[in-house]
Amino acid sequence: MAATQDGEPRDGGVSRPGSPRPVTPHSILASRLGQLARRLDGAAEAGPALKSELRELCALADGLDPYLSQWTTPESDDLRLLAQRTGAEDWNRYPGDRAPLEQEMLSGHVEGQTLKMLVHATRATRVLEIGMFTGYSALAMAEALPAGGQVIACEIDLRAAAFAERCFRESAHGHKITVRTGPAQLTLGDLSQAGQRFGLVFIDADKAGYLGYLNTVLDAGLLEPHGLICADNTLMQGQPWAAAEPTANGAAIAAFNEAVAADPRVEQVIIPLRDGLTLIRLVQPE
Secondary structure, eight states: OOOOOSSOOTTSSOOOTTOOOOOSHHHHHHHHHHHHHHHHHTOTTSOHHHHHHHHHHHHHHHHHHHHHHHTSOOOOHHHHHHHHHHHHSOGGGOOOSSOOOOGGGOOOHHHHHHHHHHHHHHTOSEEEEEOOTTSHHHHHHHHHSOTTOEEEEEEOOHHHHHHHHHHHHTSSSGGGEEEEESOHHHHHHHHHHTTOOEEEEEEOSOGGGHHHHHHHHHHTTOEEEEEEEEEEOSSGGGHHHHOSSOOHHHHHHHHHHHHHHHOTTEEEEEEOSTTOEEEEEEOOOO
């Protein structure tokens, strides 16, 4: 399925190579606190106590993501190179009718290691990814699979798919990944007809399509009985609870979260990791 931006750029454009935008609730909060602190530094009416407290809050917010990264198992050289290539690419040079591609779509170090941990914890041997972008999360999960394991990664954007496959060919575990281009719902139908099942399913595609992908995975029997579904961006920059006028993506995620919570077939937990990661499992009959 299509890689789609985590949230619309505020300036209407794609970020410059090497200069990612804040696109998670925490990074947006840290950025806004920093802006406020700089404004108050030059304000005579703001006393030293207020300025000192705000600087402490900025340090608390600014330091969280680097601290998480510092004490999380380091990413592999292959993942680091893929992330560097994605960040250096000028995604503005790709015209088209689809949603623009951005470096911020990359899952990144801490989320990549989380997905690897989930592969190990579930003992999955087959992984389905809906929405691949440049392949960071696919490669991270492939690294955690046993020698005969497989990731099937769905991607509708041919540019992103070609970029990812170039990186996979140069990596130690890329041979475990099969890229399927085209609309994900068609791929899911093909996989269901072939009787394929997966121990881990990662949804990170167009936000309006999330509920359809989830229902197809459940209704078509694509999830193993004790498998796990992970849905990315389920906090969507804080829009589901903090935006007076959410974007289309924000509204779609809010509706998805409500639908999952109301579905008696599953139970779920939202992890405040990056832009939100929801873990969903089937409720087994007693």
